[in-house]
Amino acid sequence: MRQFTPFISKSKYLNGLQCHKLLWFHYNAKDQIPAFDAHTQAIFDQGHLVGELAKKLYPGGIEVARGERDFGKILELSKGALSQRKPLFEAAFKSGNAFARVDILNPVGRNDWEIVEVKSSTEVKDVNLHDLALQRYAYEGAGLSITKCFILHINNEYVRKGEIEPKKLFAKTDVTNEVGDLLRSVPSNLRTMVDVIRQKSFPNIEIGQHCNDPYGCPLQELCWKFLPEHNPLTLYYFKKDKAFELIHDGHLDIRKLPPSVNLGDKQQIQIDALRTGRPHIDKEGIHDFLERIEYPIYYLDFETFGTAIPLYDDVRPYEQIPFQFSLHIVEAEGKKPKHESFLADGKSDPRPGILKRLKKLLGAKGSIVAYNAPFEKDKLKKACDVFTEYSNWYQSIEPRFVDLLAPFKSFHYYNPDQCGSASIKAVLPALTGKSYEALEIAEGGTASLEFLRVTFGDVDEKERQKVRRQLEEYCTLDTEGMAMIVEELGKMAR
Numbered sequence: 322m323r324q325f326t327p328f329i330s331k332s333k334y335l336n337g338l339q340c341h342k343l344l345w346f347h348y349n350a351k352d353q354i355p356a357f358d359a360h361t362q363a364i365f366d367q368g369h370l371v372g373e374l375a376k377k378l379y380p381g382g383i384e385v386a387r388g389e390r391d392f393g394k395i396l397e398l399s400k401g402a403l404s405q406r407k408p409l410f411e412a413a414f415k416s417g418n419a420f421a422r423v424d425i426l427n428p429v430g431r432n433d434w435e436i437v438e439v440k441s442s443t444e445v446k447d448v449n450l451h452d453l454a455l456q457r458y459a460y461e462g463a464g465l466s467i468t469k470c471f472i473l474h475i476n477n478e479y480v481r482k483g484e485i486e487p488k489k490l491f492a493k494t495d496v497t498n499e500v501g502d503l504l505r506s507v508p509s510n511l512r513t514m515v516d517v518i519r520q521k522s523f524p525n526i527e528i529g530q531h532c533n534d535p536y537g538c539p540l541q542e543l544c545w546k547f548l549p550e551h552n553p554l555t556l557y558y559f560k561k562d563k564a565f566e567l568i569h570d571g572h573l574d575i576r577k578l579p580p581s582v583n584l585g586d587k588q589q590i591q592i593d594a595l596r597t598g599r600p601h602i603d604k605e606g607i608h609d610f611l612e613r614i615e616y617p618i619y620y621l622d623f624e625t626f627g628t629a630i631p632l633y634d635d636v637r638p639y640e641q642i643p644f645q646f647s648l649h650i651v652e653a654e655g656k657k658p659k660h661e662s663f664l665a666d667g668k669s670d671p672r673p674g675i676l677k678r679l680k681k682l683l684g685a686k687g688s689i690v691a692y693n694a695p696f697e698k699d700k701l702k703k704a705c706d707v708f709t710e711y712s713n714w715y716q717s718i719e720p721r722f723v724d725l726l727a728p729f730k731s732f733h734y735y736n737p738d739q740c741g742s743a744s745i746k747a748v749l750p751a752l753t754g755k756s757y758e759a760l761e762i763a764e765g766g767t768a769s770l771e772f773l774r775v776t777f778g779d780v781d782e783k784e785r786q787k788v789r790r791q792l793e794e795y796c797t798l799d800t801e802g803m804a805m806i807v808e809e810l811g812k813m814a815r
C-alpha cells in the first residue's frame with residue numbers, strides 16, 4: 322500500500338517541534354482540535370496588520386497568488402514571479418515534505434534572495450529561528466539561492482509621533498548564522514515528523530512545560546483532563562517543572578502529597594486549608610493591613626489595552642493604555658459606596674479624559690485602594706509623564722495608594738476555594754459568594770479586545786452599546802467587589 326506524503330508547513334513544523342502528539346492530531350484528527358479562541362484570533366489579526374505595514378518597507382513588491390487556494394497554482398505563480406526580481410510577498414515553494422510561504426522574499430544582486438520574516442513580537446525568539454530554518458530549507462531545496470535571513474520585528478523603543486513611520490516602528494535583525502546552524506537538523510526533524518504523522522494512533526506523550534512553550538497548546542483540555550481540581554499545578558508559586566515531576570510520579574492530589582515534598586509556608590497553608598475545609602485567617606495580619614486604609618476610601622480599577630501598532634501619539638508598541646475606570650467611593654465607615662465611572666467614547670486618546678475626571682474625583686485625602694495597585698499606579702504615572710500638567714497631582718496622590726492584593730499574597734486570608742490563586746477573580750467569590758460567572762465580559766483580556774472591537778471595528782450601534790454596557794458591568798464589579806472584600810476583612814479583624 323502506498324503511504325501518503327504529508328506536506329509540512331512552517332506552522333506544522335513548529336507544532337511538531339513542540340509536541341509530536343499535537344502534530345499527529347493536526348493530520349489525523351483535526352476535528353478534535355478546538356477552534357482558536359478570541360484572544361488567539363486577536364493575536365493573528367494584529368499579526369496581519371503588522372505584516373501589511375511591513376510591506377511598505379518594500380515598495381514595488383508583488384503579492385503572489387493572493388486569494389488563490391489551489392496548492393499547485395500557488396507554487397506555479399510563485400515560481401513564475403521570480404523572474405521579475407522584485408520583492409515577493411507570500412511566495413510559496415516546496416522541497417520534499419517541506420512547504421513554506423515566506424512573508425517577504427527580497428531580491429539581491431542578479432540571482433540571490435533574502436528571506437524576511439515579519440513578527441509582531443518585540444524580540445527574536447528561538448521559535449522564529451526554527452520557523453526560518455524550515456523556510457530556508459524549502460526555498461533552497463526548490464533551487465533558490467538564499468544569502469541572508471532576517472526577522473523584521475517591532476522596535477519597542479519606538480514612540481509614535483504623528484503618522485506611523487514603518488522604518489522606525491520595525492527593527493531588522495540578521496539571523497543568518499543562527500538559521501544556518503538549525504538548518505542541519507531540518508531533514509531529520511522532517512523525517513521523524515512524517516513517521517509520526519503516518520502512525521495509526523497518536524504518540525503517548527506526557528503533559529509538561531512544553532504544553533505552553535512556545536505556545537499554549539489547543540489540546541490541553543483533552544490531555545490535561547485527568548488532573549483533579551487540586552493538582553500540583555495549582556500550588557501557590559510552586560515551580561512548574563517540580564509540579565510536573567510530581568504529576569509524572571503519580572502525585573495528582575495536593576492533599577495526598579508525601580511529607581518528603583518540600584513546601585513553603587504558603588503552600589502548606591493552602592494544603593492545610595484544603596484538608597480541613599476551613600479558611601486560614603491571620604487576624605493580626607488583616608488588622609495591620611486595614612490600619613493602613615483611611616476614609617474616604619476610593620476603590621479604583623483600570624481596564625487597559627496595548628497594541629503592536631500604537632494608536633495614539635506618545636505611545637510605544639504594546640504600551641498598556643487605560644480606556645476605562647470604575648471608582649467606588651466610601652466616605653465613612655458604614656456609608657453606602659458611591660459609584661463613578663469612565664469609559665472612553667470614540668477613537669481619540671482616552672488618557673486626558675481619565676486624568677481630568679480622576680483629578681476631580683479622587684479628592685485631597687483618603688486611601689486609593691486598588692487590587693494589584695502597582696498596575697494602576699504605573700498606568701497613571703505613565704499618563705502623567707506624557708500629560709505633564711498632571712505630574713504634580715500624581716506625586717501628591719501616589720502615597721495614598723494601598724494594594725488590596727497584599728493581604729492575600731501574604732496569606733493573611735486563604736480560602737480553599739481560591740485554588741492557589743490570590744487574584745480578585747478567585748478571592749471575591751471565595752470570600753463573599755459574589756462571582757464574575759454571570760457576566761458576559763468576565764476578565765480583563767476580553768474587556769480590552771471587546772473595547773477595541775466595538776470602538777475601532779465595523780460594528781453596528783446596537784452591538785456597540787451592548788458591549789459598552791457589559792464593559793461597565795465588568796469594571797464596576799471589580800471595585801464593588803473590592804469594597805465588599807474590605808468589609809469582610811473588617812469583620813474578621815474585629
Ligand code: SF4
Pocket residue numbers: 339340341342343526527528529531532533538539540541544545
Ligand atoms: S497538551 Fe501537551 S501533551 Fe497534549 S498535545 Fe498539547 S503539547 Fe502535547
